[in-house]
Amino acid sequence: AQSVTQLGSHVSVSEGALVLxxxxxxxxxxxxxxxxxxxxxxxxxxxxxxxxAATLVKGINGFEAEFKKSETSFHLTKxxxxxxxxxxxxxxxSDEGGYNKLIFxxxxxxxxxx
Amino acid sequence: xxxxxxxxxxxxxxKRQSVAFWCNPxxxxxxxxxxxxxxxxGPKLLIQFQNNGVVDDSQLPKDRFSAExxxxxxxxxxxxxxxxxxSAVYLCASSRxxxxxxxxxxxxxGTRLTVL
Numbered sequence: 001a002q003s004v005t006q007l008g009s010h011v012s013v014s015e016g017a018l019v020l021x022x023x024x025x026x027x028x029x030x031x032x033x034x035x036x037x038x039x040x041x042x043x044x045x046x047x048x049x050x051x052x053a054a055t056l057v058k059g060i061n062g063f064e065a066e067f068k069k070s071e072t073s074f075h076l077t078k079x080x081x082x083x084x085x086x087x088x089x090x091x092x093x094s095d096e097g098g099y100n101k102l103i104f105x106x107x108x109x110x111x112x113x114x
Numbered sequence: 115x116x117x118x119x120x121x122x123x124x125x126x127x128x129k130r131q132s133v134a135f136w137c138n139p140x141x142x143x144x145x146x147x148x149x150x151x152x153x154x155x156g157p158k159l160l161i162q163f164q165n166n167g168v169v170d171d172s173q174l175p176k177d178r179f180s181a182e183x184x185x186x187x188x189x190x191x192x193x194x195x196x197x198x199x200x201s202a203v204y205l206c207a208s209s210r211x212x213x214x215x216x217x218x219x220x221x222x223x224g225t226r227l228t229v230l
Contacts, residue, residue: 049215101162107156
Protein backbone atom coordinates (compact mmCIF):
# COMPACT_ATOMS: atom_id res chain seq x y z
CA ALA A 1 0.00 0.00 0.00
CA GLN A 2 1.04 3.56 -0.60
CA SER A 3 2.63 5.39 2.29
CA VAL A 4 4.39 8.64 3.01
CA THR A 5 6.97 9.24 5.73
CA GLN A 6 7.87 12.71 6.88
CA LEU A 7 11.04 12.70 8.95
CA GLY A 8 10.81 15.09 11.87
CA SER A 9 7.47 16.13 13.29
CA HIS A 10 8.97 19.47 14.33
CA VAL A 11 11.64 21.53 12.60
CA SER A 12 12.96 24.82 13.91
CA VAL A 13 15.06 27.27 11.90
CA SER A 14 16.28 30.82 12.23
CA GLU A 15 14.87 33.53 10.01
CA GLY A 16 16.98 33.64 6.86
CA ALA A 17 18.22 30.06 7.23
CA LEU A 18 17.65 27.19 4.82
CA VAL A 19 14.43 25.25 5.23
CA LEU A 20 14.57 21.50 4.52
CA UNK A 21 11.53 19.32 5.16
CA UNK A 22 11.94 15.65 4.33
CA UNK A 23 9.48 13.34 2.62
CA UNK A 24 9.94 9.74 1.51
CA UNK A 25 7.30 7.67 -0.22
CA UNK A 26 6.68 4.06 -1.05
CA UNK A 27 5.12 3.22 -4.37
CA UNK A 28 5.36 0.43 -6.88
CA UNK A 29 4.33 2.74 -9.73
CA UNK A 30 5.47 6.27 -10.59
CA UNK A 31 3.49 8.48 -8.24
CA UNK A 32 2.32 12.01 -8.27
CA UNK A 33 3.67 13.93 -5.26
CA UNK A 34 2.43 17.02 -3.48
CA UNK A 35 3.31 19.42 -0.70
CA UNK A 36 0.58 21.25 1.17
CA UNK A 37 0.83 23.96 3.84
CA UNK A 38 -1.65 24.47 6.67
CA UNK A 39 -1.72 27.69 8.67
CA UNK A 40 -3.45 27.69 12.08
CA UNK A 41 -7.22 27.34 11.87
CA UNK A 42 -7.12 27.16 8.08
CA UNK A 43 -7.49 24.45 5.49
CA UNK A 44 -4.64 23.01 3.47
CA UNK A 45 -3.19 24.97 0.56
CA UNK A 46 -1.23 23.43 -2.31
CA UNK A 47 2.42 24.55 -2.41
CA UNK A 48 3.62 22.50 -5.36
CA UNK A 49 3.22 19.17 -7.13
CA UNK A 50 5.22 16.70 -9.19
CA UNK A 51 3.39 15.00 -12.05
CA UNK A 52 6.23 13.35 -14.01
CA ALA A 53 7.47 16.41 -15.85
CA ALA A 54 10.56 18.25 -14.52
CA THR A 55 12.03 16.63 -11.41
CA LEU A 56 12.72 20.01 -9.81
CA VAL A 57 9.41 21.64 -9.06
CA LYS A 58 8.98 25.27 -8.05
CA GLY A 59 6.01 26.32 -5.99
CA ILE A 60 4.55 29.33 -4.29
CA ASN A 61 6.26 31.47 -1.64
CA GLY A 62 9.76 30.53 -2.84
CA PHE A 63 9.49 26.81 -2.05
CA GLU A 64 10.77 24.08 -4.31
CA ALA A 65 11.07 20.29 -4.19
CA GLU A 66 13.08 17.73 -6.10
CA PHE A 67 11.78 14.30 -7.07
CA LYS A 68 14.52 11.68 -6.67
CA LYS A 69 13.32 8.30 -7.82
CA SER A 70 16.47 6.46 -6.69
CA GLU A 71 15.95 7.75 -3.15
CA THR A 72 12.13 7.66 -3.25
CA SER A 73 12.23 11.18 -1.86
CA PHE A 74 10.52 14.50 -2.48
CA HIS A 75 12.10 16.91 0.01
CA LEU A 76 10.85 20.49 0.29
CA THR A 77 13.34 23.35 0.48
CA LYS A 78 13.43 27.12 0.70
CA UNK A 79 16.74 29.01 0.66
CA UNK A 80 15.80 31.63 3.22
CA UNK A 81 13.10 31.18 5.87
CA UNK A 82 10.67 33.96 6.68
CA UNK A 83 8.63 34.32 9.85
CA UNK A 84 5.47 33.89 7.79
CA UNK A 85 6.60 30.37 6.78
CA UNK A 86 5.76 29.07 10.25
CA UNK A 87 3.03 26.49 9.63
CA UNK A 88 2.46 22.76 9.27
CA UNK A 89 3.57 21.11 6.05
CA UNK A 90 2.16 17.89 4.61
CA UNK A 91 3.62 15.69 1.93
CA UNK A 92 1.12 13.59 -0.05
CA UNK A 93 1.28 10.90 -2.72
CA SER A 94 -1.32 9.80 -5.21
CA ASP A 95 -2.95 6.45 -4.61
CA GLU A 96 -1.79 3.61 -6.85
CA GLY A 97 -5.33 2.63 -7.63
CA GLY A 98 -6.28 5.37 -10.01
CA TYR A 99 -4.69 8.70 -9.13
CA ASN A 100 -7.93 9.96 -7.66
CA LYS A 101 -6.92 9.78 -4.02
CA LEU A 102 -4.24 11.40 -1.88
CA ILE A 103 -2.33 9.68 0.91
CA PHE A 104 -0.94 12.22 3.38
CA UNK A 105 2.06 12.05 5.66
CA UNK A 106 1.78 12.93 9.33
CA UNK A 107 3.06 16.46 8.81
CA UNK A 108 6.01 18.56 9.91
CA UNK A 109 5.50 21.67 12.00
CA UNK A 110 7.95 24.39 11.01
CA UNK A 111 8.89 27.04 13.55
CA UNK A 112 10.86 30.11 12.49
CA UNK A 113 12.58 32.16 15.16
CA UNK A 114 14.20 35.58 14.88
CA UNK B 115 -14.04 32.97 -6.44
CA UNK B 116 -15.44 31.94 -3.09
CA UNK B 117 -13.65 29.12 -1.33
CA UNK B 118 -14.97 25.96 0.28
CA UNK B 119 -17.29 26.82 3.15
CA UNK B 120 -17.81 24.65 6.21
CA UNK B 121 -19.96 24.94 9.30
CA UNK B 122 -19.89 24.85 12.19
CA UNK B 123 -16.24 25.70 12.84
CA UNK B 124 -16.26 24.14 16.29
CA UNK B 125 -18.46 21.57 17.98
CA UNK B 126 -18.33 19.97 21.41
CA UNK B 127 -20.57 17.01 22.16
CA UNK B 128 -20.86 14.17 24.65
CA LYS B 129 -20.07 10.64 23.52
CA ARG B 130 -23.04 8.76 22.08
CA GLN B 131 -24.58 12.01 20.83
CA SER B 132 -25.01 12.71 17.14
CA VAL B 133 -23.47 15.55 15.13
CA ALA B 134 -23.62 16.83 11.56
CA PHE B 135 -21.22 18.91 9.51
CA TRP B 136 -22.03 20.89 6.40
CA CYS B 137 -19.89 21.71 3.38
CA ASN B 138 -20.48 23.99 0.41
CA PRO B 139 -17.86 23.38 -2.31
CA UNK B 140 -16.54 25.81 -4.88
CA UNK B 141 -19.11 26.44 -7.58
CA UNK B 142 -18.71 24.08 -10.53
CA UNK B 143 -16.58 21.54 -8.70
CA UNK B 144 -17.85 18.05 -9.38
CA UNK B 145 -15.68 16.23 -6.86
CA UNK B 146 -16.10 16.62 -3.12
CA UNK B 147 -14.02 15.02 -0.37
CA UNK B 148 -14.41 14.60 3.39
CA UNK B 149 -11.21 14.07 5.36
CA UNK B 150 -10.62 13.31 9.04
CA UNK B 151 -7.53 14.89 10.59
CA UNK B 152 -6.70 13.55 14.03
CA UNK B 153 -4.28 15.63 16.10
CA UNK B 154 -0.70 14.84 15.09
CA UNK B 155 -1.71 13.01 11.90
CA GLY B 156 -2.25 13.91 8.29
CA PRO B 157 -5.71 14.08 6.76
CA LYS B 158 -7.31 10.73 5.99
CA LEU B 159 -9.92 10.45 3.25
CA LEU B 160 -13.29 9.32 4.55
CA ILE B 161 -15.43 9.63 1.45
CA GLN B 162 -15.23 11.03 -2.09
CA PHE B 163 -18.20 12.09 -4.22
CA GLN B 164 -18.32 12.67 -7.95
CA ASN B 165 -21.39 14.86 -8.42
CA ASN B 166 -23.91 13.11 -6.14
CA GLY B 167 -22.45 9.62 -6.45
CA VAL B 168 -19.98 7.98 -4.06
CA VAL B 169 -16.61 7.16 -5.67
CA ASP B 170 -14.74 5.91 -2.60
CA ASP B 171 -15.96 5.33 0.95
CA SER B 172 -13.58 2.51 1.84
CA GLN B 173 -12.33 4.25 4.98
CA LEU B 174 -15.68 5.52 6.23
CA PRO B 175 -16.82 3.76 9.44
CA LYS B 176 -20.23 3.01 8.07
CA ASP B 177 -21.68 1.77 11.34
CA ARG B 178 -21.61 5.33 12.69
CA PHE B 179 -20.67 7.71 9.86
CA SER B 180 -22.86 8.68 6.93
CA ALA B 181 -22.58 11.31 4.23
CA GLU B 182 -24.68 12.58 1.41
CA UNK B 183 -24.40 15.07 -1.38
CA UNK B 184 -27.84 15.96 -2.55
CA UNK B 185 -28.11 17.52 -6.02
CA UNK B 186 -24.35 17.26 -6.43
CA UNK B 187 -23.60 20.49 -4.57
CA UNK B 188 -23.67 20.79 -0.76
CA UNK B 189 -22.76 17.85 1.42
CA UNK B 190 -23.36 16.77 5.00
CA UNK B 191 -21.34 14.36 7.10
CA UNK B 192 -23.02 12.82 10.11
CA UNK B 193 -21.73 10.85 13.07
CA UNK B 194 -24.20 8.86 15.15
CA UNK B 195 -23.35 7.89 17.83
CA UNK B 196 -20.07 9.69 18.42
CA UNK B 197 -17.13 8.07 20.19
CA UNK B 198 -14.20 9.68 21.98
CA UNK B 199 -11.86 8.67 19.14
CA UNK B 200 -13.93 10.73 16.69
CA SER B 201 -12.40 13.91 18.13
CA ALA B 202 -10.66 15.44 15.13
CA VAL B 203 -10.84 18.17 12.53
CA TYR B 204 -13.14 17.29 9.65
CA LEU B 205 -12.00 18.86 6.41
CA CYS B 206 -14.03 19.24 3.27
CA ALA B 207 -12.31 19.73 -0.07
CA SER B 208 -13.47 20.08 -3.65
CA SER B 209 -11.95 19.89 -7.12
CA ARG B 210 -13.21 20.25 -10.68
CA UNK B 211 -12.71 16.54 -11.34
CA UNK B 212 -11.14 13.61 -9.54
CA UNK B 213 -7.74 13.19 -11.19
CA UNK B 214 -5.43 14.61 -8.52
CA UNK B 215 -2.61 15.38 -10.95
CA UNK B 216 -4.58 17.95 -12.90
CA UNK B 217 -7.31 19.00 -10.52
CA UNK B 218 -6.19 20.84 -7.42
CA UNK B 219 -8.09 20.07 -4.26
CA UNK B 220 -9.22 23.20 -2.44
CA UNK B 221 -9.77 22.78 1.27
CA UNK B 222 -12.21 24.43 3.62
CA UNK B 223 -11.16 25.64 7.09
CA GLY B 224 -12.50 22.50 8.77
CA THR B 225 -14.78 21.70 11.69
CA ARG B 226 -13.03 20.91 14.96
CA LEU B 227 -15.02 18.23 16.83
CA THR B 228 -14.41 17.47 20.48
CA VAL B 229 -16.15 14.44 21.96
CA LEU B 230 -16.25 14.38 25.77
